[in-house]
Amino acid sequence: MPGAVWVIAEQWRGGLSEVTYELLALGRQIADDRGAALEAVLLGSGVVGLAESLGLADRVLYADSPAFAEPVGEVGSRALAALATERKPTVVLVPITNVSWDLVGLLPARLGVPLVNFCMDVAAVGDGLEARCLVFGGKMEVRAVPESEPVVIGVLPGARRADAGRSTKRPEVEPVAAPAPETCGVRLLGYEEPEAGDIDITQQEVLVSVGRGLQGQANLDLAEELAELLGGAVSASRPAVDMGWLPMTRQVGKSGMLVKPKLYIALGISGAPEHVEGMKDAALIVAVNTDPGAPIFNVAHYGVAEDLLEFVPVLIDKVKEHKS
Amino acid sequence: MAQASVLEIPDLTLDGLLATPAGRELLSCIQCGTCAGTCPYGDFMRYTPRRLIGMLREGFIEEVLSTDDLLTCVTCYDCWAKCPRGLRLTDVLLPAVKEQVLLRLPEVPAELQSALANTMRYGNPMGESPRKRAAWVESAGVPVPILRDLGRPVDVLWIVECYTAYYPRGQDNARATARILHALGVDFAILGNEEKCVGECARLVGEKGLFDTLREQNAATYAKYEFGSLLTCDPHAFDALAYVYPALGLSRPVDHTTPFVAARLDALRPLLTKDLGYKITYHDSCVLGRHNHMHDEPRRILDALPGVSLVEMTHNRDNTICCGGGGGGMWLDTFYKAKGYPRLSDRRVEEALATGADVLAVSCPYEVPRFEDSLKVLGGDDRMVVRDVMELVAEALAD
Amino acid sequence: MKTLVLLKMVPDVVEELEVAGDGASLSRDFLRLIINERDENALEQALILKERHQGTVTVVAPDAPEVDDVLYTALARGADRVVKVTGLEEGVGSAEATVTVAAALSSVAGLLPVDLILTGCQAIDDLDGLVGPLVAHQLGLPYVGIVTGLDVHPGGMGRCLREYPGGVRGSFELDLPAVVGIQGAEKPPRYVPIAKVRAAMTSGTIETVAGSPPGALPLRVVEMKKPEVAERAEMIAGGLDDIASRVCEILAGRGLL
Ligand SMILES: Cc1cc2nc3c(=O)[nH]c(=O)nc-3n(C[C@H](O)[C@H](O)[C@H](O)COP(=O)(O)OP(=O)(O)OC[C@H]3O[C@@H](n4cnc5c(N)ncnc54)[C@H](O)[C@@H]3O)c2cc1C
Numbered sequence: 001m002p003g004a005v006w007v008i009a010e011q012w013r014g015g016l017s018e019v020t021y022e023l024l025a026l027g028r029q030i031a032d033d034r035g036a037a038l039e040a041v042l043l044g045s046g047v048v049g050l051a052e053s054l055g056l057a058d059r060v061l062y063a064d065s066p067a068f069a070e071p072v073g074e075v076g077s078r079a080l081a082a083l084a085t086e087r088k089p090t091v092v093l094v095p096i097t098n099v100s101w102d103l104v105g106l107l108p109a110r111l112g113v114p115l116v117n118f119c120m121d122v123a124a125v126g127d128g129l130e131a132r133c134l135v136f137g138g139k140m141e142v143r144a145v146p147e148s149e150p151v152v153i154g155v156l157p158g159a160r161r162a163d164a165g166r167s168t169k170r171p172e173v174e175p176v177a178a179p180a181p182e183t184c185g186v187r188l189l190g191y192e193e194p195e196a197g198d199i200d201i202t203q204q205e206v207l208v209s210v211g212r213g214l215q216g217q218a219n220l221d222l223a224e225e226l227a228e229l230l231g232g233a234v235s236a237s238r239p240a241v242d243m244g245w246l247p248m249t250r251q252v253g254k255s256g257m258l259v260k261p262k263l264y265i266a267l268g269i270s271g272a273p274e275h276v277e278g279m280k281d282a283a284l285i286v287a288v289n290t291d292p293g294a295p296i297f298n299v300a301h302y303g304v305a306e307d308l309l310e311f312v313p314v315l316i317d318k319v320k321e322h323k324s
Numbered sequence: 325m326a327q328a329s330v331l332e333i334p335d336l337t338l339d340g341l342l343a344t345p346a347g348r349e350l351l352s353c354i355q356c357g358t359c360a361g362t363c364p365y366g367d368f369m370r371y372t373p374r375r376l377i378g379m380l381r382e383g384f385i386e387e388v389l390s391t392d393d394l395l396t397c398v399t400c401y402d403c404w405a406k407c408p409r410g411l412r413l414t415d416v417l418l419p420a421v422k423e424q425v426l427l428r429l430p431e432v433p434a435e436l437q438s439a440l441a442n443t444m445r446y447g448n449p450m451g452e453s454p455r456k457r458a459a460w461v462e463s464a465g466v467p468v469p470i471l472r473d474l475g476r477p478v479d480v481l482w483i484v485e486c487y488t489a490y491y492p493r494g495q496d497n498a499r500a501t502a503r504i505l506h507a508l509g510v511d512f513a514i515l516g517n518e519e520k521c522v523g524e525c526a527r528l529v530g531e532k533g534l535f536d537t538l539r540e541q542n543a544a545t546y547a548k549y550e551f552g553s554l555l556t557c558d559p560h561a562f563d564a565l566a567y568v569y570p571a572l573g574l575s576r577p578v579d580h581t582t583p584f585v586a587a588r589l590d591a592l593r594p595l596l597t598k599d600l601g602y603k604i605t606y607h608d609s610c611v612l613g614r615h616n617h618m619h620d621e622p623r624r625i626l627d628a629l630p631g632v633s634l635v636e637m638t639h640n641r642d643n644t645i646c647c648g649g650g651g652g653g654m655w656l657d658t659f660y661k662a663k664g665y666p667r668l669s670d671r672r673v674e675e676a677l678a679t680g681a682d683v684l685a686v687s688c689p690y691e692v693p694r695f696e697d698s699l700k701v702l703g704g705d706d707r708m709v710v711r712d713v714m715e716l717v718a719e720a721l722a723d
Numbered sequence: 724m725k726t727l728v729l730l731k732m733v734p735d736v737v738e739e740l741e742v743a744g745d746g747a748s749l750s751r752d753f754l755r756l757i758i759n760e761r762d763e764n765a766l767e768q769a770l771i772l773k774e775r776h777q778g779t780v781t782v783v784a785p786d787a788p789e790v791d792d793v794l795y796t797a798l799a800r801g802a803d804r805v806v807k808v809t810g811l812e813e814g815v816g817s818a819e820a821t822v823t824v825a826a827a828l829s830s831v832a833g834l835l836p837v838d839l840i841l842t843g844c845q846a847i848d849d850l851d852g853l854v855g856p857l858v859a860h861q862l863g864l865p866y867v868g869i870v871t872g873l874d875v876h877p878g879g880m881g882r883c884l885r886e887y888p889g890g891v892r893g894s895f896e897l898d899l900p901a902v903v904g905i906q907g908a909e910k911p912p913r914y915v916p917i918a919k920v921r922a923a924m925t926s927g928t929i930e931t932v933a934g935s936p937p938g939a940l941p942l943r944v945v946e947m948k949k950p951e952v953a954e955r956a957e958m959i960a961g962g963l964d965d966i967a968s969r970v971c972e973i974l975a976g977r978g979l980l
């Protein structure tokens with residue numbers, strides 16, 4: 001049986017990230033295809049409970065130590081490299097997120113093994129692997145084959161549905177002693193919460209953006225409720241700012257902020273070039289506009305040609321339904 | 325009345341400029357303050373031309389150069405037009421001082437910075453692909469020959485310029501112009517993807533190195549071909565080509581589309597058959613209007629359109645109100661807003677709305693987005709549309 | 724304080740990218756290269772630290788088309804030395820270039836040791852490795868990435884802020900020398916008027932060192948193609964309820980719900 005497929009479970013502030021389950025779903029498929037075991041590896045402090053929720057894995061290796069309480073690349077990469085050297089997994093899946101990004105670079109460097117980055121999908125092909133990756137800012141898709149194993153794979157969020165990575169099964173859970181380095185030159189002193197005052201829309205993963213089609217400040221509640229449900233913030237086109245509905249810090253566009261969120265919902269925004277300049281690189285753009293010919297639909301991925309005042313309340317209900 | 329004319333000493337820095345007799349004449353100001361009084365941003369500008377010259381004379385220039393105050397100048401040519409000494413403030417003194425400001429500025433406003441960097445790298449301030457510069461031609465509806473492909477001399481080389489080539493509403497102007505040139509049977513061509521920004525706004529905002537680079541590149545491109553004259557839809561490009569490029573040896577007649585068409589109205593008139601039924605008010609742009617005094621040409625054209633009535637705004641001709649987009653103002657909106665300055669285009673559009681006209685006619689490509697946006701903010705977009713004079717002419721042409 | 728900045732050129736996606744005849748690499752016909760945006764921020768942060776604490780900033784970059792312009796611009800911005808490492812063929816992937824550059828560092832007189840090595844925490848062509856971690860590992864130095872604020876305190880201790888999700892930033896202490904992957908400088912990269920760049924082109928020098936790239940690549944690209952992108956949005960039609968459900972499905976599919 002070939003060496004195990006590893007999924008590096010992402011733990012931050014007491015919880016597991018959704019992306020962990022996406023990686024489990026992907027890892028399950030690779031492991032099954034090559035007849036290997038799927039192991040989730042979790043570093044943390046007091047994380048036995050979390051380990052047990054990773055039921056899609058055959059086994060969960062968890063290292064419990066105050067040293068692993070916070071995800072610090074220097075610490076985690078040393079512990080994981082030592083563990084991998086001992087256990088010899090052949091494939092190590094690491095999520096591409098702010099939490100895990102340093103691991104994506106450090107782990108293959110420490111192990112001296114290849115990295116395949118920006119992966120959307122990985123398949124077992126013959127004895128080896130083939131990865132589909134998005135490079136050059138999503139402008140090209142490549143199929144890449146690592147020349148040797150073990151290999152570390154940086155996986156983009158959304159490779160699989162998180163639902164497919166959940167299981168009610170209780171996995172075999174194995175505590176492991178991963179070495180926590182005494183000193184690694186890097187110490188996390190603490191976290192700084194986002195400053196009170198206005199939010200920085202360039203830092204948001206989800207933006208619900210309003211334009212003149214919102215018709216008045218009174219309707220802002222709708223956008224705010226939707227944004228809150230999606231874990232994001234409200235941004236705006238320039239006229240919406242000029243009319244005083246929102247402060248200037250929320251303006252997207254040429255003379256506002258350039259934003260690249262994972263999701264940009266444009267409500268009642270026509271898609272003037274000055275606006276589009278600021279948001280065209282968002283990963284997913286959904287536009288709601290009564291005018292099916294509005295230029296915003298030239299940059300959006302999905303379009304809804306409906307009155308936003310009627311549509312958004314329905315959408316809010318559906319999102320709530322989905323979440324419960 | 326001040327007259328636009330060729331710059332004899334365009335290559336000098338501020339120091340060099342002030343060392344020449346012509347340059348020192350710039351200091352012969354009588355400190356009357358007309359410039360400050362007439363400046364649309366005079367209430368917000370610390371170093372108005374009057375104070376600037378005062379500081380220069382007293383040797384306190386570093387104080388001026390170490391602030392971003394002069395970015396407030398939108399090169400509207402108002403001070404230039406009204407200065408009783410006829411000093412070349414807007415086109416000579418202010419750019420030379422701004423050049424020194426830009427060299428010292430610790431932080432160039434982000435929007436301006438990206439426009440300048442884009443112009444250097446891509447030849448247009450929007451950062452669009454140079455390979456798409458002529459993409460609009462496909463939708464022109466009439467053949468628009470590219471000079472390189474044509475392989476023969478042409479009468480008129482049309483410099484389309486950035487906003488007209490790339491900006492969706494600017495392309496409406498480009499398509500209209502192409503149709504009109506065809507209707508007139510003009511032997512013309514464009515440079516296509518070889519064209520680059522002419523650079524006048526870079527020059528007026530003080531980015532002289534960028535302007536020089538563009539001018540060298542463009543002059544080399546133009547020199548590859550044979551053509552009779554230059555034509556452009558952009559007043560800023562017109563100014564640069566007519567008054568600044570000649571110092572580098574480019575001496576070909578230059579025209580702007582508005583005077584060009586006005587001069588050919590007799591040939592065009594029989595073709596203008598469609599009744600437009602518009603009430604139009606015309607906005608004189610600072611450059612075409614105040615700087616070049618081309619006030620009658622656009623009005624003659626509009627008068628010739630069937631079913632059109634013209635109304636004037638309070639401020640017209642040499643007294644026009646600046647749209648705020650010149651000399652880098654196009655990329656300083658946030659900078660001005662953060663400082664609490666009013667948006668000049670709003671003032672202009674308020675005046676336009678007050679005429680009761682349903683079309684605001686313009687002849688500068690910057691004005692279309694500026695005025696359309698102001699109409700939205702002021703809630704006047706249900707009553708008035710903005711159209712370039714060329715768009716209106718093309719609309720009146722028989723299909 | 725001595726700071727080293729590692730820069731590299733990446734494909735400029737303003738221009739349409741095309742696939743070469745081999746079906747597995749970029750066509751060079753219309754390809755233009757541009758400085759990796761985060762590397763430019765790394766340079767800015769280095770210059771900010773130089774202004775604050777004195778010292779020198781040296782820039783090292785693998786040779787590539789248009790890299791000279793970038794290096795002269797770096798001089799105009801305030802870098803003290805610029806070095807380019809030749810002998811590399813640029814392509815997708817960073818591992819080879821990084822290893823080559825890291826190996827060449829020791830062959831440039833007076834370059835090492837340094838107090839800080841700054842580079843972008845990511846580039847759009849980082850298919851097979853990330854520059855910062857690879858260099859840190861090679862030189863045995865600590866690494867932190869996604870950094871948006873960095874300063875050096877008396878006693879040679881570094882302090883930096885690293886981005887975590889939701890606007891939270893981790894505050895780190897670093898033993899120097901260290902390698903830091905910059906996400907954004909404290910302020911946007913400064914503009915230098917072209918006149919200054921032109922002056923740097925006539926008076927500045929780019930030092931050149933020959934690198935020796937490693938032979939075998941760890942990763943083989945077997946195919947490259949443009950992802951299918953729709954010209955226009957896919958319009959979702961139906962009753963409001965159906966549309967809302969479909970939108971939820973799409974969001975859920977992307978892990979956004
Ligand atoms: C120099 C300059 C800089 C600029 N910078 C920026 C910038 O940074 N950011 C920016 O955004 N703009 C900027 N602009 C302004 C830009 O040109 C546009 O005017 C602006 O983006 C339009 O905003 P909007 O889409 O909200 O309004 P509109 O263009 O008026 O669009 C409103 C849209 O809402 C739709 N709508 C109406 N009612 C409903 C409804 N009930 N339900 C759904 N849809 C509805 C309409 O069909 C329409 O498409 C700038 C302009 C200039 C000149």
Ligand code: SF4
Nearest residue numbers: 363397398400401403
């Ligand atoms: S050109 Fe116009 S904006 Fe500039 S100083 Fe003169 S009056 Fe003021």
Ligand code: SF4
Nearest residue numbers: 353356357359374407
């Ligand atoms: S208008 Fe002319 S003369 Fe009067 S203060 Fe201004 S620059 Fe001097």
